[in-house]
Amino acid sequence: MKIGLIGGTGIYDPEIFKEEERRQVKTPYGISDVSIGEFKGREVFFIARHGKGHAIPPHRVKYRANIYALKSLGVERIISTNSVGAINENLHPKDVVIPDDFIDFTKRRDLTFFDNETVHIDVFDPYCPEIRDALTKAADLTVKKVFKSAVYACTEGPRFETRAEIRMMRTLGCDIVGMVGIPEVVLAREQEICYASVCMVTNYACGILEEKLTVSEVMEIVKENQGNIKKIVTKAIEMVKEERDCECKNALKGARV
Numbered sequence: 001m002k003i004g005l006i007g008g009t010g011i012y013d014p015e016i017f018k019e020e021e022r023r024q025v026k027t028p029y030g031i032s033d034v035s036i037g038e039f040k041g042r043e044v045f046f047i048a049r050h051g052k053g054h055a056i057p058p059h060r061v062k063y064r065a066n067i068y069a070l071k072s073l074g075v076e077r078i079i080s081t082n083s084v085g086a087i088n089e090n091l092h093p094k095d096v097v098i099p100d101d102f103i104d105f106t107k108r109r110d111l112t113f114f115d116n117e118t119v120h121i122d123v124f125d126p127y128c129p130e131i132r133d134a135l136t137k138a139a140d141l142t143v144k145k146v147f148k149s150a151v152y153a154c155t156e157g158p159r160f161e162t163r164a165e166i167r168m169m170r171t172l173g174c175d176i177v178g179m180v181g182i183p184e185v186v187l188a189r190e191q192e193i194c195y196a197s198v199c200m201v202t203n204y205a206c207g208i209l210e211e212k213l214t215v216s217e218v219m220e221i222v223k224e225n226q227g228n229i230k231k232i233v234t235k236a237i238e239m240v241k242e243e244r245d246c247e248c249k250n251a252l253k254g255a256r257v
């Protein structure tokens with residue numbers, strides 16, 4: 001089975017496997033750098049979302065190129081890692097969250113592969129239940145506190161959110177906030193790829209505590225918790241079922257107008 005791994009903040013190289021090949025995959029949406037290797041008998045395709053040295057900011061990530069490249073390499077399942085801010089007051093830095101829904105607050109991203117035909121894909125369960133299941137079990141074996149469902153709010157960035165924005169998101173039922181989850185999850189579904197994300201809480205969202213948010217604090221937590229996220233991802237890669245029984249593979253059935 002071919003598994004894609006999209007590493008977020010703090011995860012810039014695969015490490016968990018020996019890179020056997022690095023490919024620059026040309027797509028209609030730009031070039032995507034993919035590291036290819038093997039882990040426990042599974043072929044793993046790794047993309048660092050922010051590029052080497054974190055050079056690509058959230059609003060400039062080549063979301064379509066990355067998903068298209070993984071699809072063209074035969075990837076059927078994707079695990080992604082994200083750093084998020086906590087909106088829900090039960091969440092604290094270092095907690096692990098497996099989102100099951102999202103609200104999209106992005107403003108100017110390429111949100112679809114279907115610009116020249118009308119395709120409405122269903123996102124009743126936007127994150128693949130089978131990958132979520134594997135990530136949840138893997139997280140339970142690794143850290144004490146795992147939140148098994150959550151609503152992910154995606155903002156455009158690159159600035160942090162205002163207090164009023166977080167207040168609004170909280171009222172709307174958002175639990176965590178980040179800048180890169182959308183459109184990745186949607187684009188994967190459009191390509192009928194299973195996709196789920198493991199999120200690490202790195203900070204309280206703006207105004208949840210009466211403090212200013214600083215990048216250095218966020219990065220410190222990222223550094224402290226990289227090990228755990230990598231452990232969760234590696235266990236999940238082993239646990240993901242070989243055969244797909246979920247509906248992700250049929251996303252385009254009946255979706256065209």
Ligand SMILES: [Zn+2]
Pocket residue numbers: 128129130131193194195244246247248249
């Ligand atoms: Zn699936």
